[in-house]
Amino acid sequence: MASEPRVLAVDQHFDLCIIGTGSGNSILDHRFDDWNVAIVERGVFGGTCLNVGCIPSKMLIYPADIVEHLRHGRELGVDATLDGVRWADIRDRTFGRIDPIAESGRQYRIDLPNVTVFEDDARFTGHKTLQVGDNTITADRFVIAAGARTHIPPIPGLDHVDYDTSDTIMRIDRVPDRLAILGGGFIGAEMGHVFDAFGAEVTMILRGPALLRTEDTEISRRVTERLGDRFNLLCDATPRSVSMDGDTFVIEVDTPSGLVVVEADRLLVATGRVPNGGQLNVEATGVRLDVDGYVITDDHLRTDVDGILALGDVRNALQLKHIANLEARVVQHNLLHPDEPRAIDERFVPHAVFTNPQIGAVGLTEQAALATDRPFVTAVKDYGATAYGWAMEDTSSACKLIADVATRQLIGAHIIGPQASILIQQLVQGMRFGQTVDQMAIDVIYPHPALSEVVENALLDLVKALDAASAV
Numbered sequence: 443m444a445s446e447p448r449v450l451a452v453d454q455h456f457d458l459c460i461i462g463t464g465s466g467n468s469i470l471d472h473r474f475d476d477w478n479v480a481i482v483e484r485g486v487f488g489g490t491c492l493n494v495g496c497i498p499s500k501m502l503i504y505p506a507d508i509v510e511h512l513r514h515g516r517e518l519g520v521d522a523t524l525d526g527v528r529w530a531d532i533r534d535r536t537f538g539r540i541d542p543i544a545e546s547g548r549q550y551r552i553d554l555p556n557v558t559v560f561e562d563d564a565r566f567t568g569h570k571t572l573q574v575g576d577n578t579i580t581a582d583r584f585v586i587a588a589g590a591r592t593h594i595p596p597i598p599g600l601d602h603v604d605y606d607t608s609d610t611i612m613r614i615d616r617v618p619d620r621l622a623i624l625g626g627g628f629i630g631a632e633m634g635h636v637f638d639a640f641g642a643e644v645t646m647i648l649r650g651p652a653l654l655r656t657e658d659t660e661i662s663r664r665v666t667e668r669l670g671d672r673f674n675l676l677c678d679a680t681p682r683s684v685s686m687d688g689d690t691f692v693i694e695v696d697t698p699s700g701l702v703v704v705e706a707d708r709l710l711v712a713t714g715r716v717p718n719g720g721q722l723n724v725e726a727t728g729v730r731l732d733v734d735g736y737v738i739t740d741d742h743l744r745t746d747v748d749g750i751l752a753l754g755d756v757r758n759a760l761q762l763k764h765i766a767n768l769e770a771r772v773v774q775h776n777l778l779h780p781d782e783p784r785a786i787d788e789r790f791v792p793h794a795v796f797t798n799p800q801i802g803a804v805g806l807t808e809q810a811a812l813a814t815d816r817p818f819v820t821a822v823k824d825y826g827a828t829a830y831g832w833a834m835e836d837t838s839s840a841c842k843l844i845a846d847v848a849t850r851q852l853i854g855a856h857i858i859g860p861q862a863s864i865l866i867q868q869l870v871q872g873m874r875f876g877q878t879v880d881q882m883a884i885d886v887i888y889p890h891p892a893l894s895e896v897v898e899n900a901l902l903d904l905v906k907a908l909d910a911a912s913a914v
Contacts, residue, residue, distance in 0.1 A: 454558070456480040458777065459572060459581035461564055461722065464489020465754050465766035466587025467547065469774045475556060480581060482560045482574055487548035490589055490755070491763040492540060494609045499632055501536040502612060503796045506639035510798045517835050527640045529617045537613065564588075566726040570749070583749040585773055586729070586737055587766075588722055590715040590755035595624070599684040603691060605709040608633070614708065618642050622693055622706035624681060626653045630712035631669065631797045638672050639798075645674040645704050647681060647695055654795065658807040658856040660822065660842050665858060668799055668838055676702060684709065717756045734759065741785035743773050751776065762793055790873045794863035799839055802866030805854035805873060808844060817847040819907035823900035825859050829891035834860065841865070841900040843879075847911045850878045852904075861893055868897060879904050 459480040460466045467487070470479060486493045505527075515522045552559050562575030572579050592607040594600065606614065608629050617640045623630045626648035638644045646653070652666040653675070666675070682694040682701070693704040719729070719737045728747040730738045736759055737752040739745050745752055753769035755761045769786055776783045795801040811818045825831035825839035839859020846853050855869040872882040883901035888894050 454480075454577065454579050456558070456579060456581040458583045458585070459579060460585045460587060461572075462489065462587035462589055462754070462756070463487045463547070463551075464491060464587060464589055465763070465770040466585055467551070468767065468770050469585060469777070470551075470554075470557070471774075473778055477556060479557045480560060480579055481551055481557060482562075482564045482572070483548075484561065484563045486544050487551070488540075488544040491766075493544055494612070496763055498536050498540055498612050499608075499636070500796055501539070502532060502636045503632060503798075505532055506636045507798055509639040510635075527617070529640060530615075532640075533613065563721075565721075565723045566729075567723070569727055570747070571727070583777060584727075584751070585777075586719065586722065586724060586745075586750065586752040586756055587754045587770070588718040588756045590717045590761060591721075592711065593714045593716045594711060595681075595713050597624075597681045597684055600711070603684055603686055603709065605684075605691075605711050607711050611708075611710050618707035620645070620706040621708050621710060622647065622691060622704050623710045623712055624693075625712035625714065626650065626655070627712060627714060628654065628795045628797075630710070631665070631795060633710060633712065634669065634673050635797045643674070644672070645676065645706065647676045647679050647693065647704065649679065651677050654801070656807075657795075657801060657803060658842060658854070659809055660840070661801055661803070661856045661858045664838060664840065665795075665797060665799065665801065669797065676704070715755065715761060719752075719756050742776055742783040743769055743786060744776070744783075758788075760788075760791060760793070762791065765791055790870055792866050792870045794866070796863065799859050800862040801856075801858050802862035802864070803854075803856045804866055804870050805852065806844060807854060807856070808842075811844055811854060817911065818844055818853065819847060819904065819911050820844050821900050821903035821907050823896050823903060825893070825896050828893070828895045828899060830893045831896065833891075836860070839896075841896045843869075843900050843904045845879050845904050845908055847908060850880060850908050851876070852879055852882065857897075859896075865894060865897055868894070879908060 457477040461482045463483040491497055512522045512524050551557050560574040564572050564574045567573045570580055621637045621642040621644050623634055623646045626646055630646055631653055634644045634646055652662045654662050654665055676695055676697055678698050680696045682696050685692045691706045691709045695702045695704055717735045719731050720735050729745045732738055737757040739752050739757055743751045743753055751773050753773050754766035758765055772784050772786050790804055792804040822840055822842045825836040842856045844854035852873050857865050879901055883905050888898040
């Protein structure tokens, strides 16, 4: 029989309190067995990535990619038809795996004799004092790992309709005939790919001129062109109002060409995520927030308050699970060894966007490099310039690299196309260990005719660009 969380009296004191069960939940291991620990979680155990983020979305994206391969088979001489998509089966396969993991993680913590689980909203009320539901708890040490939540823009009428967010869209009962998406970031792009592949007519409403504007402009331009062939894109658009006409969402949108009325069966709000530090009232315990609401820490992930550390989306605007996991390991060490603290190294943080086409990137974009006033060169190599690119009949994918002229080191790498999330890793390794572009291009052997040759050839072009810049 499953155990339930212990109900405690008011004013309980702990050695450690962890707020949030995403990456924060991975801190505890056998070395904390003699610590009296409180875990606070107001939602589902496992955090955003497991329950409503990267993992379930990829379990939907993989079959969506299969659909896209079928669509383009004719170009390669393969005539294939799609008999249908069993959305309920895809959804249930996804959450039939994820939900038991979340519940087993919860149950494991509840059953630990040294851990008390609180399942309620939390709010700091004073120095190292946390109100959790009807309980007031204090602790010698706190880890703030409370994550982030969907940003809901102030559009007239939006608060009166039953819209979806990334928290809900993946669990809907059926694929809508028409899906409207507010926002052109990675959540909107990925979910647009999924539901377009599964049969929905997708309309994306973007504030700016292109999708994924935080990517390098070359990548943003290419992904906008590719997905613009699949979606209805309303760029430089401002939603004026949202209302319902029966079961139909009606979104009035101001565009450069005038007022456009979008009708949809479902509306996904994907306008970014905001950190939860403010909801925790962390300033009541002396923890500072920056202008965007992120918890301020040093490189050791310590806040201004001795014994209070923070990790994950609540402190890091990158909002990446792999960074949160790294931060959890640093926090774990620093809790156990406060006199020998480790620092976080976030210089070379890759990210991937699992649209179709995929995107993988690390380091500076060209627009960011321009802002530094440092001399740099770029090289762009199309997949179609390689043998494997010929095999795929790829005419739109590319690898773009940016190098510092003085050091001849890579300072940015951006890939759009098949396997981009994998291809980027070899460049992360080279940047992390200080290799020059020459070493990565010439001293490393790449298998022929693998797709990794697009990276090799881009590096070789970058060597030529560096030589030309140095000769000036």
